[in-house]
Each structure stands twice: as structure tokens, then as C-alpha cells.
Amino acid sequence: MKGGLIYVMGPSGAGKDTLLRFARERLAGEAVVFAHRYITREESGGENHIALTEPEFEARSRRGLFALEWRSHALRYGVGVEIDQWMASGCTVVVNGSRAYAGEAFERYPCMTLVHVEAAQHVLAARLASRARETPEQVAARLARRAPFEVPPGAMFSRIDNSGRLEEAGEAFIEVVRRVTAG
Numbered sequence: 001m002k003g004g005l006i007y008v009m010g011p012s013g014a015g016k017d018t019l020l021r022f023a024r025e026r027l028a029g030e031a032v033v034f035a036h037r038y039i040t041r042e043e044s045g046g047e048n049h050i051a052l053t054e055p056e057f058e059a060r061s062r063r064g065l066f067a068l069e070w071r072s073h074a075l076r077y078g079v080g081v082e083i084d085q086w087m088a089s090g091c092t093v094v095v096n097g098s099r100a101y102a103g104e105a106f107e108r109y110p111c112m113t114l115v116h117v118e119a120a121q122h123v124l125a126a127r128l129a130s131r132a133r134e135t136p137e138q139v140a141a142r143l144a145r146r147a148p149f150e151v152p153p154g155a156m157f158s159r160i161d162n163s164g165r166l167e168e169a170g171e172a173f174i175e176v177v178r179r180v181t182a183g
Contacts (some may be wrong), residue, residue, distance in 0.1 A: 002089040005092045005109045006181040008173075009102055009149070010117035012073075012132075013124035015162040015169070021049065022170035023094070024176060032177055033086045035095045038066070039080040049094070052076075055142070056129045068108070070101035073142075092181040094165055099149035106152040110141055113156040113180050114170065115173065120163040156180075 010016055025036045037049045040057050057076045061069060066078035069119070083093045097105055102114060119127070121143065128139045151157045156177050162169040 003091040003093060004088065004183070005087060005112035005117070006092065006115055006177060006180055007097045007102065007105055007109075007112050008084045008094060009097045009099045010162075011099075011124055013120075013127035014117040014119045015127065015166070016117050017048065018166060019160070019169055019173055020094065020096060021163055022166055023174050024048075024173060026170070027177060031091050031183065032090045032092050032181060033083075035079050035083050035086075035093055037096060038080065040076045061085060064180065068095065068097065068101070068105050070098050070104075071078055072098050072100065092177060102149060103152055110154070113158065113176065114151065115158045115176055117159060117160050117162050117169070117173075119161070123163045 003039075008016055010022065020034055034048060037047045038052050038057060038060065039090055040054050041049075042051050056077070057078065060066060060078065065081055067081045067083050069076065069078040071077070077098065079095050079097075083095065086093050098121060099116070106112060108113070125139070125143055128134070129136070134142070158168050160172050160176075
């Protein structure tokens with residue numbers, strides 16, 4: 001039995017981590033695994049990641065320990081090769097990815113489902129400001145940035161608007177996960 005891969009992406013502040021946490025809590029006990037990311041940034045509340053230094057990240061990369069890896073906002077991100085084993089065991093794996101890297105990820109996993117999480121511009125601005133990880137100038141730069149993204153031909157794709165109530169977006173995402181899990 002082979003499991004599926006769900007690649008979640010969207011702009012900073014769209015609420016991807018909150019949406020993933022919502023689904024993770026409600027899907028506990030099901031054959032769904034939410035992969036953590038390895039990031040060259042200190043740990044911060046709410047995000048499922050493991051902080052690595054640049055040398056630690058590079059050493060893992062050289063040894064082929066990442067199934068997916070990319071650079072964004074002067075940081076390095078990776079998803080471990082353990083996702084391949086989880087899928088081989090029949091689990092549906094959910095990863096928090098990058099829009100700019102979606103095409104490369106699709107080349108490696110052509111059966112994955114892409115999920116784009118969106119939110120209204122004013123919602124993005126408020127969420128980014130509340131995180132207090134960046135200066136107002138850095139927040140403005142993130143909001144102005146439009147990461148290139150094109151749905152690869154043949155890809156399964158869903159959009160989720162996370163501008164409003166978390167429960168609505170969360171239930172819509174859970175529906176996507178269950179559809180992929182059902183095969």
C-alpha cells in the first residue's frame with residue numbers, strides 16, 4: 001500500500017501553520033502524518049519545525065537526508081527523507097512547502113496534491129505584524145512579494161481561503177486530506 005503526499009503552500013501570514021495544527025489535532029489516530037520541517041531559524045511558537053544551524057543543515061543536505069529542500073527569505077528549509085518511508089507504509093503525508101519550489105517538488109512526487117492556502121491582503125498584514133518576527137519594512141516586503149507559482153499540468157490542486165473562521169478553512173482542508181487518504 002502506498003500513501004499520498006499533500007503539499008501545502010501559500011503566502012506568509014495565510015495561516016498555514018494554524019491550519020495544519022487544526023487538522024493535525026482532528027486527524028490524530030488516522031493514517032496521516034504531518035511532517036516537520038528543518039529550518040535554519042530559531043524555534044518559534046506555533047510552527048512544526050526543527051531549528052538547525054547553517055552547518056548542520058548543509059551536512060544533512062550533503063548526506064541526502066532531505067526529500068525536499070529550498071531557500072526562502074534568507075533561510076534554508078528541508079523536509080526529511082523519512083516521508084518516503086511514511087508513504088511506503090501507507091500514510092498520507094502533509095508537508096508545509098514553498099510556492100516557488102512547488103514545481104520541483106511535483107517533479108519528484110508527481111502524484112502529490114497541491115493545496116494553496118490564501119487570505120485577504122489585510123488579513124495577511126495583520127497576521128505578519130502580530131508575529132513580531134520582522135520589522136515593518138520586512139513585513140511590507142513580504143506582502144509586496146508575489147512568489148511565482150503555476151499549477152503543474154496534471155497536478156491535483158485545491159485552494160483554501162483562510163481569511164475568516166479557522167473552523168471553516170480547517171474543515172475544508174480536512175476534507176482534502178481525507179479525499180487523498182481514501183485514494
